[in-house]
Amino acid sequence: MPPEPTADALVELARGVRARDKASISRALNLVEDRRTSARSSVGTLLGALRDDAPRGTRVGLTGPPGVGKSSLAAALAREIRRTGRSVGIVAIDPSSVRSGGSLLGDRARMGFDPTDTSLFVRSLATGGEAGGLSWSTPAAVHVLAAAYDVVLVETTGVGQTETDVRHVADTVVLVIQPGSGDVLQFLKAGVMEIPDVIAVNKADHEALARRALADLRGALHSLSVVGVGRELPLVATSASTNLGVDALVAAIDTHREALAPTLAAHRAEGEAAWTTHLFVRLHGEHGVATLGGRAELARHVRDALATDAAPLAVAALSARYLAALSN
Numbered sequence: 001m002p003p004e005p006t007a008d009a010l011v012e013l014a015r016g017v018r019a020r021d022k023a024s025i026s027r028a029l030n031l032v033e034d035r036r037t038s039a040r041s042s043v044g045t046l047l048g049a050l051r052d053d054a055p056r057g058t059r060v061g062l063t064g065p066p067g068v069g070k071s072s073l074a075a076a077l078a079r080e081i082r083r084t085g086r087s088v089g090i091v092a093i094d095p096s097s098v099r100s101g102g103s104l105l106g107d108r109a110r111m112g113f114d115p116t117d118t119s120l121f122v123r124s125l126a127t128g129g130e131a132g133g134l135s136w137s138t139p140a141a142v143h144v145l146a147a148a149y150d151v152v153l154v155e156t157t158g159v160g161q162t163e164t165d166v167r168h169v170a171d172t173v174v175l176v177i178q179p180g181s182g183d184v185l186q187f188l189k190a191g192v193m194e195i196p197d198v199i200a201v202n203k204a205d206h207e208a209l210a211r212r213a214l215a216d217l218r219g220a221l222h223s224l225s226v227v228g229v230g231r232e233l234p235l236v237a238t239s240a241s242t243n244l245g246v247d248a249l250v251a252a253i254d255t256h257r258e259a260l261a262p263t264l265a266a267h268r269a270e271g272e273a274a275w276t277t278h279l280f281v282r283l284h285g286e287h288g289v290a291t292l293g294g295r296a297e298l299a300r301h302v303r304d305a306l307a308t309d310a311a312p313l314a315v316a317a318l319s320a321r322y323l324a325a326l327s328n
């Protein structure tokens, strides 16, 4: 077990991350993956040092059922975004893999990335199938990458908790589906996830199928009154194989992110608060919530804690408060 880094070392590490030094970024992500409770204060210090005064960059969540082409599309998006001159960091989350070291996204050759490109970083996150580890590490990894790259893409597997997590860290959530599947209806009907910001119908190189999928989807969204809630849901047909529509997907993501700009700081603060609350509830359960005075009180404590600390340290502060309340 490596020793806990000193505060100075963490500030230095943060500097390396901001300077887009790949070795520093890798080390920071290793720290984020460290499941030991003792690592959490280090992560808190690191994220604190990486905090920005003004919100910047774009954080995109890619979600959807396995096999629809999220990884392939992430690669295609990354190439397109690089073409526009922006830097990109990708993190793939797979609860089923213990340590895949990038294999999730396929080998880099398959992704067609230039290995000498210093403005592109790809990493899959080991989560060992543990939901707690996932909600712990996903937002922290995104924070690390967001301090280094203009655009962060987070690929999740579209199941359960990852959805909630990606919502907390993404400015824009893209639901990826494929033609000929009833996936989207299931997703939306079951309320498995909140409504995404953009829907990509991938594998649109199967042209007839894609056309039908888009038509079905428009009808479905209409009958579900999704469009009626005052927000047009952009639908984009894409092919990660032929690059069809990938530029349009980037444009849809940028448009959504631009529309969010006036409220971006509040949106991110909300995500940070949701993450902190989630971690606290995981640690201490409903008893913890009750002990701190109920949901509304907890929300106030969370806000207070986040005013001074990044989320992992804020959770520690809340835990201390909980323990103090218990011993009263």
Ligand SMILES: Nc1nc2c(ncn2[C@@H]2O[C@H](COP(=O)(O)OP(=O)(O)O)[C@@H](O)[C@H]2O)c(=O)[nH]1
Binding pocket: 065, 066, 067, 068, 069, 070, 071, 072, 073, 202, 203, 204, 205, 206, 238, 239, 240, 241, 242
């Ligand atoms: N025809 C076609 N196949 C695709 C496309 N995108 C991905 N695939 C294939 O679909 C399979 C699953 O892709 P992957 O990116 O791993 O999906 P993920 O599980 O959602 O990440 C792979 O065999 C890909 O080559 C596409 O746009 N068109």
Ligand SMILES: [Mg+2]
Binding pocket: 070, 071, 072, 104, 105, 155
């Ligand atoms: Mg994948």
